[in-house]
Amino acid sequence: MTAIFLLLKRSKATVAAPLQRFALLLGVLSAASVSNAPRDAAAVERTCGPDALGVSRIIEVDRSKGTAVGLQSYPRTLDLRDHEVVLTFDDGPASPTPQVLDALAKECARVTFFLIGRNAEGLPALVKRAAADGHTIAHHSYSHPDKTLRLMSEDAAKADIDKGIAAVNKALGATAAPFFRFPGFADTPALVADLTARGYTIFGSDLWASDWSHMTPKAELDLVLSRLEKNRKGIVLFHDSQGITAQMLPEFLRELKKRGYSLVHMVPGDAPTPIVAAGSDWTSTTEPIIAKTLGPKARQAPHEHEHGAQEPPKSGEP
Numbered sequence: 480m481t482a483i484f485l486l487l488k489r490s491k492a493t494v495a496a497p498l499q500r501f502a503l504l505l506g507v508l509s510a511a512s513v514s515n516a517p518r519d520a521a522a523v524e525r526t527c528g529p530d531a532l533g534v535s536r537i538i539e540v541d542r543s544k545g546t547a548v549g550l551q552s553y554p555r556t557l558d559l560r561d562h563e564v565v566l567t568f569d570d571g572p573a574s575p576t577p578q579v580l581d582a583l584a585k586e587c588a589r590v591t592f593f594l595i596g597r598n599a600e601g602l603p604a605l606v607k608r609a610a611a612d613g614h615t616i617a618h619h620s621y622s623h624p625d626k627t628l629r630l631m632s633e634d635a636a637k638a639d640i641d642k643g644i645a646a647v648n649k650a651l652g653a654t655a656a657p658f659f660r661f662p663g664f665a666d667t668p669a670l671v672a673d674l675t676a677r678g679y680t681i682f683g684s685d686l687w688a689s690d691w692s693h694m695t696p697k698a699e700l701d702l703v704l705s706r707l708e709k710n711r712k713g714i715v716l717f718h719d720s721q722g723i724t725a726q727m728l729p730e731f732l733r734e735l736k737k738r739g740y741s742l743v744h745m746v747p748g749d750a751p752t753p754i755v756a757a758g759s760d761w762t763s764t765t766e767p768i769i770a771k772t773l774g775p776k777a778r779q780a781p782h783e784h785e786h787g788a789q790e791p792p793k794s795g796e797p
């Protein structure tokens with residue numbers, strides 16, 4: 480689980496919230512100014528028939544009051560109904576990102592991209608295209624440091640986070656969502672406190688596709704579907720930097736529809752974030768992986784527990 484967790488480096492982007500809602504609800508977002516974006520959101524909506532996955536509802540994440548969600552790292556998550564999924568993609572924009580965007584557009588799906596600032600600087604057109612397509616653009620640090628933000632000094636970590644936020648916003652030409660995912664899920668209490676105090680919600684995940692591992696697209700498809708059938712709902716983590724994910728995504732989206740799942744889209748908003756607490760038997764999935772990957776120095780303080788990895792650490796878990 481280890482190496483990959485740390486080595487994945489490119490993230491993605493979300494739509495600025497007001498734009499997303501505008502596009503989704505009114506169908507008026509124009510992509511005319513966005514190069515490489517043939518998609519006017521309204522036109523995309525029209526081209527998706529009843530067989531498309533689409534978006535079943537929108538969850539507003541309170542931009543005035545940050546929290547931390549995702550059961551693999553935190554003892555609470557978004558309050559999703561049975562068979563509801565939120566799709567998230569990390570580490571872009573990257574070379575497979577256009578293929579991911581094409582697959583999502585074909586199904587009128589809306590997701591959240593957690594972008595690496597450095598990548599956004601290099602591929603700003605993809606950031607704009609993702610936003611124009613109706614997705615939520617969020618943050619995943621500037622440099623996705625190999626040693627993680629946890630092992631940097633607090634000042635250096637904050638500087639990397641803020642540089643990433645600035646780079647993504649610049650590429651987007653707007654303010655991205657106040658959503659942040661720690662590279663390798665390696666947070667610290669101080670960094671979480673700082674971000675949440677600024678209105679950022681920290682996203683872990685409820686399940687992941689292990690797309691940092693060597694496998695075929697079909698194997699990834701089978702794996703993530705089996706995990707989803709077990710969880711029945713949740714925030715799913717993919718990487719749009721991974722070619723196998725881009726390849727399996729069209730079939731994954733069709734399978735979601737076929738199996739009765741519906742897609743929930745997250746946007747920043749003013750309503751309280753709908754949260755549900757984990758059960759008393761909750762344990763962190765990511766802390767044992769981080770400890771194994773980074774060693775004792777990375778041991779997290781209080782809110783996480785050491786035991787209870789949900790699955791045996793295979794090669795390269797997040």
Ligand SMILES: [Zn+2]
Nearest residue numbers: 487569570662
């Ligand atoms: Zn990452």
